[in-house]
Amino acid sequence: MTFELLPHAAWFAAGFIGLAAMAGILAISMLVSFFVSNHEVRVARNQSIPTYYRRLALSH
Numbered sequence: 001m002t003f004e005l006l007p008h009a010a011w012f013a014a015g016f017i018g019l020a021a022m023a024g025i026l027a028i029s030m031l032v033s034f035f036v037s038n039h040e041v042r043v044a045r046n047q048s049i050p051t052y053y054r055r056l057a058l059s060h
Contacts, residue, residue: 038052038053038056
């Protein structure tokens, strides 16, 4: 009965999972890019990771 009501449910689920996977990969790649671009500045200032990113997040 479920297959009669939603004949394309498997395709929908596969598409949704694929889209979620691509969004996750994009988010991870953006985070890596952000941390890599700020690494040189943080090391030059001799700041720890929590100190540098806390000041970066709380500054206006």
